[in-house]
Amino acid sequence: MNFGFWNKLTRPIFCLAPMANVTDAVFRAIIAKYSCTKCNDEHAQSMHSQFITWTEFTSVEALCSDGRQFAQIDLTKIDDHSPTVAQIFGSKPEQFKRVAKEIAEAKVFDGIDINMGCPEKSIEKSGAGAALMKNPKLAKEIILATKKGAGPLPVSVKTRLGYNKNELESWTSAILEAKPSAIIMHLRTRKEMSKVPADWSQIEVMRKLIDQLPESERPILIGNGDVENVEQGRALCKKYGADGVMLGRAVFGNPWLFRNAEKPSPAEGGGHKSYKSYTTYTPTVQERLEALLEHTKLYIDTFGPDRKTRKTESSELKERDWLKNFDYMKKHYKAYCNGFTDAKELRIKLMEAESYSEIEKSVKSFTKNRKSGI
Numbered sequence: 001m002n003f004g005f006w007n008k009l010t011r012p013i014f015c016l017a018p019m020a021n022v023t024d025a026v027f028r029a030i031i032a033k034y035s036c037t038k039c040n041d042e043h044a045q046s047m048h049s050q051f052i053t054w055t056e057f058t059s060v061e062a063l064c065s066d067g068r069q070f071a072q073i074d075l076t077k078i079d080d081h082s083p084t085v086a087q088i089f090g091s092k093p094e095q096f097k098r099v100a101k102e103i104a105e106a107k108v109f110d111g112i113d114i115n116m117g118c119p120e121k122s123i124e125k126s127g128a129g130a131a132l133m134k135n136p137k138l139a140k141e142i143i144l145a146t147k148k149g150a151g152p153l154p155v156s157v158k159t160r161l162g163y164n165k166n167e168l169e170s171w172t173s174a175i176l177e178a179k180p181s182a183i184i185m186h187l188r189t190r191k192e193m194s195k196v197p198a199d200w201s202q203i204e205v206m207r208k209l210i211d212q213l214p215e216s217e218r219p220i221l222i223g224n225g226d227v228e229n230v231e232q233g234r235a236l237c238k239k240y241g242a243d244g245v246m247l248g249r250a251v252f253g254n255p256w257l258f259r260n261a262e263k264p265s266p267a268e269g270g271g272h273k274s275y276k277s278y279t280t281y282t283p284t285v286q287e288r289l290e291a292l293l294e295h296t297k298l299y300i301d302t303f304g305p306d307r308k309t310r311k312t313e314s315s316e317l318k319e320r321d322w323l324k325n326f327d328y329m330k331k332h333y334k335a336y337c338n339g340f341t342d343a344k345e346l347r348i349k350l351m352e353a354e355s356y357s358e359i360e361k362s363v364k365s366f367t368k369n370r371k372s373g374i
């Protein structure tokens with residue numbers, strides 16, 4: 001079994017969930033910066049993160065087509081020193097093999113993950129995403145083909161408990177036959193979408209299945225669903241026996257989410273026993289708004305029309321030739337500007353802004369008025 005970077009991480013392992021049009025290269029870089037307590041010192045030069053990030057899912061079909069440069073945008077990475085896994089989806093084993101080989105040769109990512117849980121109709125229609133749960137034979141072929149192409153990179157699978165009902169035992173057994181390095185289990189069925197609470201007790205069932213294998217063949221087991229912070233994630237891993245936890249929606253407006261995933265040094269009061277009293281970092285409103293500005297600026301510099309000259313100031317947010325639509329930033333504004341007095345007014349201004357200067361002006365005048373008590 002090729003575990004690659006997975007076996008170099010201390011447990012529990014923390015992962016940032018792939019979220020299309022949310023966890024792009026820019027937001028991942030912002031998360032890596034704010035979640036790392038040591039980013040401002042010498043550790044910033046090394047791969048120090050105690051959490052792994054995931055790209056948005058990317059179609060192997062698109063990556064094998066003439067228009068591949070558009071799909072490649074979702075597989076970009078800004079060097080943020082955190083291990084990053086590239087997530088791909090599709091239904092044709094030969095395309096997985098080809099794309100996995102290209103990803104491995106590019107030497108940008110640390111692992112490859114196959115999406116076998118996406119419930120989106122357009123994706124399922126082509127036999128990809130959650131539809132693969134109805135076709136375990138093809139799912140297995142896809143894992144094996146990806147492993148063939150991936151060379152030294154470990155290959156994982158992100159999936160759900162079953163399609164219409166819980167089929168955990170038969171479905172997990174099918175995946176295990178192809179020997180993936182890790183399984184990330186979103187603890188709901190396809191039918192349940194995100195409408196019911198994630199069933200973490202199912203991790204215990206998986207643990208038993210996995211532990212029947214020889215030790216060297218046991219994939220890393222990551223649980224996913226409804227985890228709000230690293231303390232809760234750590235407790236769930238301990239209670240149910242997962243090797244790690246993946247967090248998704250909790251990161252909206254909170255790039256500090258993984259900050260406590262880092263083991264505090266003894267000088268910081270660290271050591272195993274102190275974990276319980278090590279609480280989740282809560283950023284101030286000022287810090288959140290500063291992160292919002294930095295996030296916006298990096299987004300425009302990376303995906304905006306003036307990226308060649310990096311003229312953030314003159315970027316018109318409605319111009320056409322963006323690598324990624326600026327409207328995706330608006331989801332972030334909703335999350336950053338939430339839960340404090342007059343957040344709604346600021347949010348509305350940001351939604352209507354037409355340039356970075358307008359955004360910066362609105363944020364600065366808001367913080368100035370807050371400081372003077374208005």
Ligand SMILES: Cc1cc2nc3c(=O)[nH]c(=O)nc-3n(C[C@H](O)[C@H](O)[C@H](O)COP(=O)(O)O)c2cc1C
Nearest residue numbers: 017018019020056057115186225226227247248249
């Ligand atoms: C906006 C959004 C986009 C998502 N995109 C993906 C994706 O590209 N690939 C994937 O495997 N899961 C995707 N998911 C599912 C998440 O990775 C995760 O499994 C789900 O949100 C449950 O975790 P949470 O409760 O911590 O958010 C997406 C979820 C959301 C909310």
